[in-house]
Amino acid sequence: MTHDFDSAIALAPSGPDRFTGSTHPAYANMVGPYGGITCATLLQAVLLHPQRLGTPVALTVNYAGPIADGAFEISARATRTNRSTQHWNLELSQQGVIATTATAVFALRRPSWSSVEASAHGNLPPPAQLPAADLSARLPWTGRYDMRFVDGAFPEPLDGVEQPQSLARVWLRDEPPRPLDFLSLAALCDAFFPRVYTRRRRFTPAGTVTLSAYFHADEAMLASQGTQHVLGVARGLAYHQGFHDQSAEIWGQGGQLLATTHQMVYFRD
Amino acid sequence: MTHDFDSAIALAPSGPDRFTGSTHPAYANMVGPYGGITCATLLQAVLLHPQRLGTPVALTVNYAGPIADGAFEISARATRTNRSTQHWNLELSQQGVIATTATAVFALRRPSWSSVEASAHGNLPPPAQLPAADLSARLPWTGRYDMRFVDGAFPEPLDGVEQPQSLARVWLRDEPPRPLDFLSLAALCDAFFPRVYTRRRRFTPAGTVTLSAYFHADEAMLASQGTQHVLGVARGLAYHQGFHDQSAEIWGQGGQLLATTHQMVYFRD
Numbered sequence: 001m002t003h004d005f006d007s008a009i010a011l012a013p014s015g016p017d018r019f020t021g022s023t024h025p026a027y028a029n030m031v032g033p034y035g036g037i038t039c040a041t042l043l044q045a046v047l048l049h050p051q052r053l054g055t056p057v058a059l060t061v062n063y064a065g066p067i068a069d070g071a072f073e074i075s076a077r078a079t080r081t082n083r084s085t086q087h088w089n090l091e092l093s094q095q096g097v098i099a100t101t102a103t104a105v106f107a108l109r110r111p112s113w114s115s116v117e118a119s120a121h122g123n124l125p126p127p128a129q130l131p132a133a134d135l136s137a138r139l140p141w142t143g144r145y146d147m148r149f150v151d152g153a154f155p156e157p158l159d160g161v162e163q164p165q166s167l168a169r170v171w172l173r174d175e176p177p178r179p180l181d182f183l184s185l186a187a188l189c190d191a192f193f194p195r196v197y198t199r200r201r202r203f204t205p206a207g208t209v210t211l212s213a214y215f216h217a218d219e220a221m222l223a224s225q226g227t228q229h230v231l232g233v234a235r236g237l238a239y240h241q242g243f244h245d246q247s248a249e250i251w252g253q254g255g256q257l258l259a260t261t262h263q264m265v266y267f268r269d
Numbered sequence: 270m271t272h273d274f275d276s277a278i279a280l281a282p283s284g285p286d287r288f289t290g291s292t293h294p295a296y297a298n299m300v301g302p303y304g305g306i307t308c309a310t311l312l313q314a315v316l317l318h319p320q321r322l323g324t325p326v327a328l329t330v331n332y333a334g335p336i337a338d339g340a341f342e343i344s345a346r347a348t349r350t351n352r353s354t355q356h357w358n359l360e361l362s363q364q365g366v367i368a369t370t371a372t373a374v375f376a377l378r379r380p381s382w383s384s385v386e387a388s389a390h391g392n393l394p395p396p397a398q399l400p401a402a403d404l405s406a407r408l409p410w411t412g413r414y415d416m417r418f419v420d421g422a423f424p425e426p427l428d429g430v431e432q433p434q435s436l437a438r439v440w441l442r443d444e445p446p447r448p449l450d451f452l453s454l455a456a457l458c459d460a461f462f463p464r465v466y467t468r469r470r471r472f473t474p475a476g477t478v479t480l481s482a483y484f485h486a487d488e489a490m491l492a493s494q495g496t497q498h499v500l501g502v503a504r505g506l507a508y509h510q511g512f513h514d515q516s517a518e519i520w521g522q523g524g525q526l527l528a529t530t531h532q533m534v535y536f537r538d
Contacts, residue, residue, distance in 0.1 A: 057512055058479045058533045060329045062372050064349035064356040079360070079367045080333035085478065085535070087333040087370060089358070091348070098348045101356060101372055103331050105478050105533065109510035112538040115468065117434055118506040165386055199384065209354060209374050210327045212481045214514045214533050216507040237387040237518070238485040238526040241378035243326055245483045245529050247516065249506070257507040260514050262531045264327045264374065264483050266354070269381040 003178045004144060005187070008033075009041045011048060011074065019045050019074045023067060027141045032067040034141035035208050036190035040183045042090045042102045045076040047182070052078075053086040054108040055219065056182050060212040061102045068094055084108045109218060116257045118249055124150050127171040127229045145191060146175045148229070154193060155201040166195035166236040166246070177227035180258075182215065185222065188232065188250055189213040189261035195236030195246045196267045206267035209243070217258040225252045242267060272447045273413060274456070277302075278310045280317060280343065288314050288343045292336060296410045301336040303410035304477050305459035309452045311359045311371045314345040316451070321347075322355040323377040324488065325451050329481040330371045337363055353377045378487060385526045387518055393419050396440040396498045414460060415444045417498070423462060424470040435464035435505040435515070446496035449521075451484065454491065457501065457519055458482040458530035464505030464515045465536045475536040478512070486527040494521045511536060 008024035027037040039061050046052055072094050080087045085107045092100035127148045135154055136143030152168025172191055174184055194206040234248035243264055250259040277293035296306040308330050315321055341363050349356045354376045361369035396417045404423055405412030421437025441460055443453055463475040503517035512533055519528040 060331075060372065060479070060481060062329075062348075062356050062374060065351060079331075079370050082334060087331050087367075089370060098356075101348050101358060103329065103370055103372060103479070105331060107478075107512070107535075109512070110538075112511045112536070113465075113469065113508065114510070115508045116506075117464075117468070117504065117508070195386075196382075199386070200382065209376075210329070210372070210481070212329060212479070212531060214512075214531070216509045216512075216514070218510055235386065237385075237529050239382065239384045239386070240485045241383070241487055242381045243376070243378070243485075245485070247529075247531070260506050260516075260531075262481060262483070262516070262529075266376075267381070269379075 005174060005178055005184060008037050009044045009183060011044055014073065017075055017077050019048065019076065020071060021074065022071045023069050025140065026144055029139060029141055035063060035211065036187035037141065038067065038100055039190055039211065039213065040187040042074065042092065043104065043186045044183055045074045045090060046088050046104050046106065049076050052106060053081060054106045056104065056215045057107045058105040058212065058214050059102065059186060060210065061100060062210045063208055064101055065099045067099045116255060118257055120255050121169060121231060121233060121251065124169060130171065144175055146173050152198055155198055158201050158203050160202045163199050163201065166198040168192060168198065168234045170232045171229040172232050173227060173229045179227055180222050180225040182222065185215065185217065185250065185259050186213055188230065189259060191232060192234035192246065192248050194265045194267060195234065196239060196244055196265065199236065204268040206265055208263050209266050211261065211263040213259055213261045215259050221252065221256055221258065228253050230258060242269065272445065274443060274447055274453060277306050278313045278452060280313055283342065286344055286346050288317065288345065289340060290343065291340045292338050294409065295413055298408060298410055304332060304480065305456035306410065307336065307369055308459055308480065308482065309456040311343065311361065312373065312455045313452055314343045314359060315357050315373050315375065318345050321375060322350060323375045325373060325484045326376045327374040327481065327483050328371065328455060329479065330369060331479045332477055333370055334368045336368045385524060387526055389524050390438060390500060390502060390520065393438060399440065413444055415442050421467055424467055427470050427472050429471045432468050432470065435467040437461060437467065437503045439501045440498035441501050442496060442498045448496055449491050449494040451491065454484065454486065454519065454528050455482055457499065458528060460501060461503035461515065461517050463534045463536060464503065465508060465513055465534065468505065473537045475534055477532045478535050480530065480532040482528055482530045484528050490521065490525055490527065497522050499527060511538065
């Protein structure tokens with residue numbers, strides 16, 4: 001049986017540098033699709049492209065406007081191909097109106113000196129000792145993840161009591177389980193709700209305007225994760241004049257840093 | 270007298286959505302221009318564009334290939350304009366070959382709840398108590414900055430003694446002084462040399478492949494900085510298979526977080 005994730009990111013070629021796809025109800029957000037599934041769908045366009053070189057190094061997705069439920073078209077154009085790196089421009093549009101733009105960097109990666117410098121998060125309770133969060137009544141896409149918060153769960157009640165920091169540490173895996181790959185890793189990069197909710201404990205319209213994902217994992221590292229939970233760690237840095245940023249890490253089992261990701265979030269006061 | 274920075278980012282309109290400019294020797298890097306001056310030049314294209322809405326929120330620059338010394342052309346296209354946000358696609362090309370691609374998000378920003386959550390760096394020695402670094406023999410563009418390292422100066426000698434971390438804290442201002450604005454702030458986002466040099470203390474080819482800058486400052490915050498030094502804080506997170514990321518903060522006087530910035534760096538082993 002096809003996983004809903006794979007159905008949601010399925011694309012059909014529709015011409016040179018063009019693909020068509022459709023939103024999937026399993027990954028619906030409050031309005032339009034979950035941003036992470038859009039990341040994965042855009043990455044998929046490059047992965048399916050006959051000119052693609054290597055594996056993902058970086059992906060930046062700009063949420064330029066709402067995506068309506070239904071069909072969309074993606075254009076994917078290699079802007080420059082070098083010996084070992086390749087740059088891509090992507091646009092997702094509906095009825096000729098651009099809803100999302102993106103750029104991607106791919107590369108033929110080779111063994112090199114390697115190090116994880118970011119601080120690891122040792123001695124956390126393992127997923128089996130934590131309850132699974134359930135926000136799916138609010139946000140359908142969250143039902144497609146098993147999320148187990150060590151700290152920084154979605155604030156309930158939304159009592160307006162301001163918090164000094166927004167750190168969240170959460171075990172994450174696809175629900176039902178699906179072996180980790182670049183596509184699901186890209187989707188996980190947007191799995192952290194706006195940090196302003198944690199800080200202010202009140203609900204206001206908010207959404208990602210731009211997100212970058214940096215891929216540190218190679219295919220062997222991803223394969224070794226299988227369907228285990230990964231650890232997501234997210235925090236905000238600055239909130240000002242209707243926008244804030246947040247940074248996150250996706251850690252694999254064994255202290256592997258699989259991806260780092262950063263975004264700017266729009267929020268209403 | 271025109272500051273070299275303003276000469277370096279000067280653009281002339283050359284048609285709808287098009288500008289021409291030229292590299293400037295004062296901001297030369299080892300090969301081609303300093304990446305930060307390219308960031309500022311691309312941002313300038315949007316700032317000069319007659320359709321531009323508001324001020325910068327985010328800029329992502331992809332260094333797709335080398336920029337040769339001399340003339341270049343920039344295309345700047347508004348991909349989507351909403352009520353209060355606007356998205357841009359940019360390409361810098363020479364003789365029809367794309368060298369750099371970029372996306373930008375602009376917005377009409379309004380007062381909102383505000384907070385700096387990132388950890389401040391208190392009690393550092395002020396710039397006047399630190400020597401100015403001089404790397405300009407190696408890298409011409411560094412002579413266009415007054416850089417005073419609290420820690421994490423460019424490693425000398427390059428003795429190959431591996432270090433456990435890459436943190437740099439450095440006071441930065443334009444040389445000669447120039448009042449801070451969005452353009453110079455964008456340029457400062459690339460002022461942190463590849464963290465792999467600090468970690469490995471050996472020189473290998475390395476360069477930014479993609480950089481994102483998130484602007485937290487508004488015009489009043491920038492104006493209040495004037496020509497004072499700002500504090501740059503940079504660190505690497507993960508190094509693997511020829512690429513590593515690094516994140517940095519640009520702090521203003523008075524504990525203001527002016528910008529955060531992230532990049533993926535290519536490095537040879």
